[in-house]
Amino acid sequence: MTLSESRPVQSEKALAIVTRGTDWSETSRITTLFTREFGKIRALAKGGRRLKSNFDVAFDLLTVCEVVFIRKASGLELLTEARMNEQFPALRKNLPALYAGYYVAELLAEGLQDYDPHPVLFDAALAILRALGRTAVFYPEREGSTGAEEEGAVREGEGAPVSQAAGADSPVELGPEVNGARSVERTAPLRTEAGGGKGSLLATVSAFELVWLQELGYSPRLDACATCGRERLSPTARAFFSPLAGGVLCPECGPAVADRRMVSGDALLCIRDLTARGAETALPDETRAEVRQVLGYAVSCVLGRRPRMLNYVDAR
Numbered sequence: 221m222t223l224s225e226s227r228p229v230q231s232e233k234a235l236a237i238v239t240r241g242t243d244w245s246e247t248s249r250i251t252t253l254f255t256r257e258f259g260k261i262r263a264l265a266k267g268g269r270r271l272k273s274n275f276d277v278a279f280d281l282l283t284v285c286e287v288v289f290i291r292k293a294s295g296l297e298l299l300t301e302a303r304m305n306e307q308f309p310a311l312r313k314n315l316p317a318l319y320a321g322y323y324v325a326e327l328l329a330e331g332l333q334d335y336d337p338h339p340v341l342f343d344a345a346l347a348i349l350r351a352l353g354r355t356a357v358f359y360p361e362r363e364g365s366t367g368a369e370e371e372g373a374v375r376e377g378e379g380a381p382v383s384q385a386a387g388a389d390s391p392v393e394l395g396p397e398v399n400g401a402r403s404v405e406r407t408a409p410l411r412t413e414a415g416g417g418k419g420s421l422l423a424t425v426s427a428f429e430l431v432w433l434q435e436l437g438y439s440p441r442l443d444a445c446a447t448c449g450r451e452r453l454s455p456t457a458r459a460f461f462s463p464l465a466g467g468v469l470c471p472e473c474g475p476a477v478a479d480r481r482m483v484s485g486d487a488l489l490c491i492r493d494l495t496a497r498g499a500e501t502a503l504p505d506e507t508r509a510e511v512r513q514v515l516g517y518a519v520s521c522v523l524g525r526r527p528r529m530l531n532y533v534d535a536r
């Protein structure tokens with residue numbers, strides 16, 4: 221194929237999750253999208269803040285939209301169309317779930333290279349965002365507050381890096397027909413057992429982290445020593461674990477690995493179940509903190525730093 225001036229401009233179509241929105245000017249917006257077809261892309265939306273002009277979408281964080289874009293040599297693609305596909309308004313009324321959603325966005329925006337598609341990860345992200353809206357964890361002091369107040373509280377709260385989230389733009393109004401998002405919001409339980417709700421939310425987050433690790437090629441090895449390959453004789457026994465080595469370590473290899481930590485057999489079993497069965501796995505109170513530590517540690521190792529949203533996800 222030869223490059224020629226007469227070559228028609230090639231448009232690409234994709235289903236995308238907005239993982240970062242960056243204001244650029246009054247009339248344009250640079251946004252980071254994780255697309256199912258192409259992986260991560262950065263794109264310029266001209267007129268992106270004037271909702272009714274070129275686009276049917278405000279590029280609020282976590283919005284799912286169908287986009288059409290033109291590839292540019294600069295690596296900053298030009299969006300020509302964006303149509304909203306799905307939003308998750310229930311998250312705005314549920315701070316722990318919203319933080320978990322932002323955490324998902326952070327892992328998608330920071331952990332992947334441009335044009336490295338991971339449809340499995342895309343589908344897992346969509347599934348967790350839908351599930352989070354149903355995982356209600358309401359705190360007593362927030363009782364009776366409106367969604368609008370919640371949004372304000374989130375934006376100003378404790379320096380959380382979420383200023384792009386609700387954004388200055390008003391979210392696009394959702395009709396009741398949009399994927400049932402409204403009805404999910406209405407029918408979400410008003411109150412769950414604090415532990416159960418949080419446990420279920422953290423199981424969902426943990427299952428997503430394991431998909432993320434697996435897709436990036438860092439699924440922790442749990443059945444055999446990550447260094448020498450020796451099979452674990454007792455899968456229920458506690459063992460050394462090293463994210464840098466890539467999983468559990470046998471008693472011989474363990475002491476030589478600097479970032480080793482001892483992890484209980486129950487926590488290792490729980491991580492194995494989360495890998496195999498996803499968020500359906502129960503995350504019991506006794507092992508929850510340990511599982512969260514191990515997975516947070518593993519994710520941080522792959523990312524090269526601790527994710528900003530991780531403390532918010534694991535708070536309380």
Ligand SMILES: [Zn+2]
Nearest residue numbers: 445448470473
């Ligand atoms: Zn070994």
